[in-house]
Amino acid sequence: MNDSRETILAVRDLKVTFTTPDGDVQAVKGIDLDIKAGETLAVVGESGSGKSQTMMGMMGLLAGNGRVTGSAKYRGQELVGLPLKALNKVRGAKITMIFQEPMTSLDPLYTIGRQIAEPIVQHRGGTFKQARARVLELLELVGIPDAKRRIDSYPHEMSGGQRQRVMIAMALANDPDILIADEPTTALDVTIQAQILDLLNSLQAKFGMAVVLITHDLGIVKHFASRVAVMRRGEVVETGTTADIFERPQADYTKMLLAAEPHGRKASPGDKAPIILEGKNVAVDYATGGGLFGKKSGVFRAVDNVNIRLKEGQTIGIVGESGSGKSTLGRALLRLVPSTGRYQFGATNISDFGRSAMRPLRKQLQLVFQDPYGSLSPRQTVGEIITEGLYVHEPQLSRAERDKRAIEALKEVRLDPAARNRYPHEFSGGQRQRIAIARAIILKPKVVILDEPTSALDRSVQGQVIDLLRDLQKTHGLSYIFISHDLSVIKAMSDYVVVMKNGKIVEEGDTDAIFEAPRENYTQTLMNAAFTA
Amino acid sequence: MISFVLRRLASAVPTLFIVVTISFFLMRFAPGGPFNLERPLPPQTMANLMATYHLDQPLWSQYVSYIGNAVTGDFGPSYVYKDNTVAELIGKGLPYSMELGFYALLLALVGGVLAGTIAALRQNSALDFLIMSVSTMGVTVPNFVVGPVLTLIFAITLSWLPAGSWGDGSLRFLILPMIALALPQLAVFARLTRGSMIEALHTDHIRTARAYGLPARTVVITHAMRAALLPVVSYLAPAAAALLTGSAVVETIFTIPGVGRYFVLGAINRDYTLVMGTVVLIAIFVIVFNLLVDILYGLLDPRVRHD
């Protein structure tokens, strides 16, 4: 490494071990890291790689059953095993942190002004009153509008992005040497994510502190980091400059990670393909508030007059941020939520179909959910879960026949058929998502609505699930509606894209057209905010 | 704030009304009456008594006149303690019950929160185990066991403290009934505090406070404690209402002239008016303390502030 900058934090052979009822688990297995003054080091890895626990261990923030050994020297001062009093002189003053969950990282019971002032008073002395001027200055610095008024706001009165700005203000309060940002934007919408990262970037340029950016998102790494450390299962597999890592990756794992970025394109089924599912003037209203003696209830329009037309063999990608109504639209098309509009499935007009009229059609219209942990009943075996649809739609099947179908379905999603006698909690997220897909395809449906099916999964697992979905589409001639906030996944999966915002369609068109030449401002903002690797 | 209080008090009126109505008819539809003694009274005397107390009138008119009188604070005469009105009986007994209940509440709250906090901060230590065992005992052992056992040990065997009665009202007389009254609530407070404290110590914002170098004391007292007190404050309302309106058991065991005995005695003797009086009393205490606690909760938690 020919970087001449001074190393201000040197981590050597750091280990983090957790004591669990099933024995000790080593989350970090002796890693070395150097952080240099003023640089941005990205620590990147999938869930369970130990990237967060490394930082927590160093900062003395592990859960009660965790221990840290090894060495982490900040400007020559050993942090591991440092008495709390001495450690507290470093934390919050020299090294500060911001966290993933902006909704819960601030104390809901105190104003943000007071919370930002707390580390100032703690490390610099003085009173809360004296610190107020500095707090105001910080709030303006991080771009909180109307800071004079907002200083006395409580966290629950602010949006997620604003809270993360407050956290950044707190982190900057004492002019730190190092700012550790632990997945700072994972919980935020893409457009907000871009704003927060830009803010961090500009603040770093202004104050010159080192930033340690912990993330799973290679796109962010590529755009913001100067150096990268790749972690896997508690070990650092590779370190290098960002350019080196992305262009000349050495470790197999790094190569695999880079390759796991979803790629490929889907060809359009052609104009002549018949329409299989159509919704005209789809609108969904939700009542807000209300109750027996409650306030007058309002109405919130989640989906506002949307037209959508799905052809056989097509994949429509619906993209939007949280609250854009994309999931609700999916459920409305399946007639699972009360909605107005005209709906047509194949040759059947299903606009007026109630629950019982829809029941026979459910076999052909399936849904796969985002959360592979919540969508499987914890008290059923995998076999019971995936054959549940058969129990409704093909009740004449014998037990043995159902079992045979279950085996076939599991094979199709590339799970060992022995899985059917087990319970969901024994499987990983990716495996659970395969189980959920098996449950949908066992009925041999025509249309499957995929509601963020890959959002809860690690990148490498995401790629596998996407491949699986593509293969299934080919073999069974399925039509997909693919709902996601993740543009790179949408790009890889769909041949037609619909961009939604506030319940309305902002823009739609063929995938290439949308990605190459977005017309609407909002679409452009979305594109710019998504950092593709 | 004032409008919140007014609104809450206004909404308490129908609740109180329903409580009174249900209690009134529940009692009247049950067999027996206040003058059905073991030795039946002569029919003429009975008729006179019934007429004196208007019990011979139709039920609905009794109900209407009861509600009418109750609104003006007149809860009628006691049928069994014939020389007293219900208001007098309650007026006489309530100060005793409230004084004892206040000490017991103080003991339960301070002791419980302290014990719970210590247990939470030393989670899974021997001290934690000890505190939790004692509080399990407090929750499981009812005061009609604790009371006599305390008497047996401290009054009879050791002769340190008097066995009962209000005496001159000095602390010596109050210690045993106070402990018997406070112990179950103390145990609940301790368990609540421990649980919510442990939960609070694991929240993300506590991690933030620690990550910013705040000393452990500040983290616990300013951040964890305030969050941990929220469920404790919620429980304060039922606890205060229960303790301050007296306990039939403790007042019986320690022969204390409070109001706690009245509703049992009243119910056993079919003393309709006395029972109704105690029901209204308890309901008012519950409503008032719920209101006070809601205000207090709002002060502690800005998310539910009423302005």
Add this chain to the structure above:
Amino acid sequence: MTDIVTTELPPETASRSLFQLATMRFRRNRAAMAGCVMLALITLFSFLGPYFISHTYDQVFPSYVSVAPSLEPRPDVSSLQDVMEGVAGRARVDLKEFAVEGETFTATVTSDKPIDPRTTRYFDRANEFEGTQVVATEDEGKTLKLTGQVAREYFLFGTDSNGRDLMARVMLGGQISIAVGLLASLVSLSIGVLYGATSGYIGGRVDNVMMRFVEILYSLPFVFLVVVLVVFFGRSFILIFLVIGAVEWLDMARIVRGQTLALKRREFIGAAQALGLTDWQIIRRHIIPNTIGPVVVFVTVVVPKVILLESFLSFLGLGVQAPLTSWGALIAEGANNIQSAPWLLIFPAIFFVLTLFSLNFAGDGLRDALDPKDR
């Protein structure tokens, strides 16, 4: 290339359902297991104990009123000796030796002149002795060796002020307290689950009305409600547990409703709807199995609560009627005789407290086993 069976399964340990996992965790919890064992022992003692002791709960022993507990049979040797001396005096003989072994006694009596063997009748006349026989005549009839049976009773727990065996009473009290606890919990469970699940699943306006009703019931001073119901509708065993159950269901209803509401939002319910299951199928296959955990945990809270409530009623004299009894009634009796006969308080209190303690530990263990988030 993707045709191979890719993802590996978790290691081939025996597959366990959540229920099996919970059982495992429960078994590992020593306090909870100890609680279970203790509960089993107390239940056996209460329900099978009466078959192993010779006294019934309503049997009165006029000669043993308020005797203290003892491992020795009653009457003890020295008081038997006193009785024997009295008898000897009446028979005009001198008592030389006297010994009791188990249920038989031997005595040696002498006199200046030969003793008529019929004097044994004097001995049989005493309550304590019977079947007195002459086994040997010595000294030309001036010394007789006698033997006979002694009627001795064991009162390990002592007797109450009516001369009834406290152990038999404690056993009966246990039967009633435990039975009331279980039956009342069952009543509250049935009402609560039905009410809560209905309210939660239907939702909307119906839910609003149903929950408002529960709120009103909450604001009734509920001990008062029980007392009033018991006083006015009688004090039979069945009514008591019905009344307690009818008062205790409110919490259960709220818990089940909360569970149902939370489950309705879970994605697997959505998945079931998307598969086309009917409401009833969803309730049966998904909602009920997933509410069982919290409901079971709550039952372990209700049972001791109900037992407490029953004993509270008994303590106030509103429980089951004499000669039936329950632990609460026994404790009340003990509290009244605390100066003269403290064992009347101590024994029922020990059983009562042990039961509640064990239930508590078992309940805590069950909660930890079913909901292991706190680890």
